[in-house]
Amino acid sequence: MSVLDSALPPRIALVGNPNCGKTALFNALTGSRQKVANYPGVTVERKIGHFVSPLGRRVQVIDLPGTYSLRARSPDEEVTRDVVLGRFSHEDSPDLLVCVADATNLRLNLRLVVELKRLGRPIILALNMMDAAEKRGCRIDAAALSAALGVPVVPTVAIRRGGVQPLLEQIDGAMAMAADAAENPAPCGWSEPSSRDLRAYHQEVEGLLAGCVADAGLPPLATRRVDAVLLHPVFGLAFLFLVLFLMFQAVFAWAEAPMNLIDGAVSGLKDWVAATLPDGALRSLLTDGIIAGVGSVVIFLPQILVLFFFILVLEATGYLARAAFLLDRLMGGVGLHGRAFIPLLSSFACAVPGVMAARTIENRADRLATIMIAPLMTCSARLPVYTLLIAAFVPDRPLLGGLVGLPGLVMFALYAAGILSALAVAFVLKGTVFKGAREPLLMELPAYRLPNPRDIALGLFERAKVFLARAGTTIFALMIVMWFLASFPGAPEGATEPAIQYSIAGMIGHALEPLLAPIGFTWQIAVALVPGIAAREVAVGVLGTIYALSDSGDALQSSLAGALAASWSLPTALSLLAWYVFAPQCVATLSVVKRETNGWLWPAVMFIYMITLAYGASFVTYRVASALL
Amino acid sequence: MSGHPTPETGQSHGGRHLGELKKGERARVTGVDERGVVTTLPEGELERRMIEMGLVEGSHVEVLHEAFPGRDPIAIRVNEHTLALRRAEARAVLVAPAA
Numbered sequence A: 001m002s003v004l005d006s007a008l009p010p011r012i013a014l015v016g017n018p019n020c021g022k023t024a025l026f027n028a029l030t031g032s033r034q035k036v037a038n039y040p041g042v043t044v045e046r047k048i049g050h051f052v053s054p055l056g057r058r059v060q061v062i063d064l065p066g067t068y069s070l071r072a073r074s075p076d077e078e079v080t081r082d083v084v085l086g087r088f089s090h091e092d093s094p095d096l097l098v099c100v101a102d103a104t105n106l107r108l109n110l111r112l113v114v115e116l117k118r119l120g121r122p123i124i125l126a127l128n129m130m131d132a133a134e135k136r137g138c139r140i141d142a143a144a145l146s147a148a149l150g151v152p153v154v155p156t157v158a159i160r161r162g163g164v165q166p167l168l169e170q171i172d173g174a175m176a177m178a179a180d181a182a183e184n185p186a187p188c189g190w191s192e193p194s195s196r197d198l199r200a201y202h203q204e205v206e207g208l209l210a211g212c213v214a215d216a217g218l219p220p221l222a223t224r225r226v227d228a229v230l231l232h233p234v235f236g237l238a239f240l241f242l243v244l245f246l247m248f249q250a251v252f253a254w255a256e257a258p259m260n261l262i263d264g265a266v267s268g269l270k271d272w273v274a275a276t277l278p279d280g281a282l283r284s285l286l287t288d289g290i291i292a293g294v295g296s297v298v299i300f301l302p303q304i305l306v307l308f309f310f311i312l313v314l315e316a317t318g319y320l321a322r323a324a325f326l327l328d329r330l331m332g333g334v335g336l337h338g339r340a341f342i343p344l345l346s347s348f349a350c351a352v353p354g355v356m357a358a359r360t361i362e363n364r365a366d367r368l369a370t371i372m373i374a375p376l377m378t379c380s381a382r383l384p385v386y387t388l389l390i391a392a393f394v395p396d397r398p399l400l401g402g403l404v405g406l407p408g409l410v411m412f413a414l415y416a417a418g419i420l421s422a423l424a425v426a427f428v429l430k431g432t433v434f435k436g437a438r439e440p441l442l443m444e445l446p447a448y449r450l451p452n453p454r455d456i457a458l459g460l461f462e463r464a465k466v467f468l469a470r471a472g473t474t475i476f477a478l479m480i481v482m483w484f485l486a487s488f489p490g491a492p493e494g495a496t497e498p499a500i501q502y503s504i505a506g507m508i509g510h511a512l513e514p515l516l517a518p519i520g521f522t523w524q525i526a527v528a529l530v531p532g533i534a535a536r537e538v539a540v541g542v543l544g545t546i547y548a549l550s551d552s553g554d555a556l557q558s559s560l561a562g563a564l565a566a567s568w569s570l571p572t573a574l575s576l577l578a579w580y581v582f583a584p585q586c587v588a589t590l591s592v593v594k595r596e597t598n599g600w601l602w603p604a605v606m607f608i609y610m611i612t613l614a615y616g617a618s619f620v621t622y623r624v625a626s627a628l629l
Numbered sequence B: 001m002s003g004h005p006t007p008e009t010g011q012s013h014g015g016r017h018l019g020e021l022k023k024g025e026r027a028r029v030t031g032v033d034e035r036g037v038v039t040t041l042p043e044g045e046l047e048r049r050m051i052e053m054g055l056v057e058g059s060h061v062e063v064l065h066e067a068f069p070g071r072d073p074i075a076i077r078v079n080e081h082t083l084a085l086r087r088a089e090a091r092a093v094l095v096a097p098a099a
């Protein structure tokens, strides 16, 4: 058995249509022994895990993006194709393909199986969702299907304990056959099938179904009844907005307590370090630079997790595809694809996952247009700044007989400004650089399914790891650089102004001041904007330093609000709010755009258009406010 | 009861296409012809995608839902699964009344 001898563990890849349960199967096989990495060169995330087969063999599994065909249309699907065909130069093709097919929807799912079978590579077919198929009265003769296809066929229920046992039992045998096949490998021939080939595949599937499926069962009537309401032109849209409203409500309400906890822990740690170390550059680097800086980013973890909780649940139930269906025409008004909804939604937590989620959009122009407007959605990093300025300048006056408060209304207006400007930018982009018809919408609406808590939990865990890894690397490094800029050179002997004013950051801020004066920014704001380039929310901490306040967290927010109210004019504050709606102050977003678009062109375009909009909006706001107030 | 697929699109049909079906109407696919449909895709690509999503000669279709505004896009049942597509592209799918 050459597989056992070889140093590398044998590798299997899960391939199948979207929503057939690949990820659930992957989780059932690997549990928490999984990690996410990137494919070199392309940024599609690659999920790898491992498990131990009944014969004690360690097996590596890859969860591939779902696809209907090897004729890849999106960057996601290209990865599936390239892995299956062994086109990645740094890794061999998998030793065994596990084709996952939704047993309730065999006609569509078997088409891909037929295409994969022609590759002549070792294959196992997992008929997943057998529980749902049985409930519908589907009768599938797995033995006959196996004989007709010439590959092992195993029934699985990925979401049930022990539901993957039949697959595990076949793995060792199939692996041994795969090892034999590897000794005299069949040439991995694949060329794009023509429409004639595709019709032939369909014929083959019809033949398989006629021979192996005694009863196709009832169609999913429950899904159809639910859709009669949820896809209704009026009730459907109303329900969608209700879901979105609840989601944002939850992002703020549920995340508040854990955010306070993190805040408390960060200040506690800072105090402890400050009390333990002697005063000096090291202590300042640790407390003001690293702990404060990384803490200011980690504090958003709860909000990001709540948002992703909703997205994962909505996706697993099958509702996100419906949302794209409902919004396709409305978003089409500005030239966007219905699928752009999901990336834009994620961008309300953070533009980084939002930009990455745009990968599911097949057409390059549609995808770029979505990426370019994603940072205009109000991400949670803008919130501390909005909260601070609103607390300082907007009186808490009830409106509409106490139904809404003025601060809430201003916050809403800031969100609306982001969304409306994003739509306007998309409209302009689609009318000029990305001219042309939209990519067709050909999207399966999967049957509704109850999400499996384990899959949601693992999905959230993965998101948390990715986010914290970023905070621990990129942001960590940036914070050190920013601390250095803000601390050196130190204040001269007998200086009266805060030390930052004498630092490099201070010098840059002062140099920028004439440029920013027309939009009403003071030199303090200019100084705060320099480290704010790294991450928007850092500006709050810097303003705290400049106004020589030693509190942190909520205390800083309230005392700083007082200080700002005393020293800035209202037009200046409004101008800064307008600036924050548009300004491209997030190195992480720009770098992910560079990765996703493979070059500096689009991040450069993004930076220039956003900073132009920011300056323009601030200028207009400042001038109009100064004239009126 | 999978019907009898007709291999090519040349046969005469009633001149109806999927894009003009109303909610609740059922039909049988008689061919896929992407000529006359404006898309960003290279020639032949829309036809192949339609086939890959199950819209192939002999398939049974039924319009289940219509979105807003303009009753577009539509959600259709294709044999056992449900598919969302825009009416403009659905013009490429030729249909005849269900038997």
Ligand SMILES: Nc1nc2c(ncn2[C@@H]2O[C@H](COP(=O)(O)OP(=O)(O)O)[C@@H](O)[C@H]2O)c(=O)[nH]1
Pocket (backbone or CB within 6 Å): A016, A017, A018, A019, A020, A021, A022, A023, A024, A025, A066, A128, A129, A130, A131, A132, A156, A157, A158, A159, A160, A316, A317, A449, A450, A451, A452, A455
């Ligand atoms: N009833 C049932 N539901 C399943 C099964 N496998 C997966 N699901 C559900 O189907 C939905 C889609 O599964 P997912 O793994 O995300 O599909 P993927 O797109 O192929 O990765 C989720 O809600 C799963 O909980 C199964 O065997 N039976």
Ligand SMILES: [Mg+2]
Pocket (backbone or CB within 6 Å): A022, A023, A066
């Ligand atoms: Mg998946």
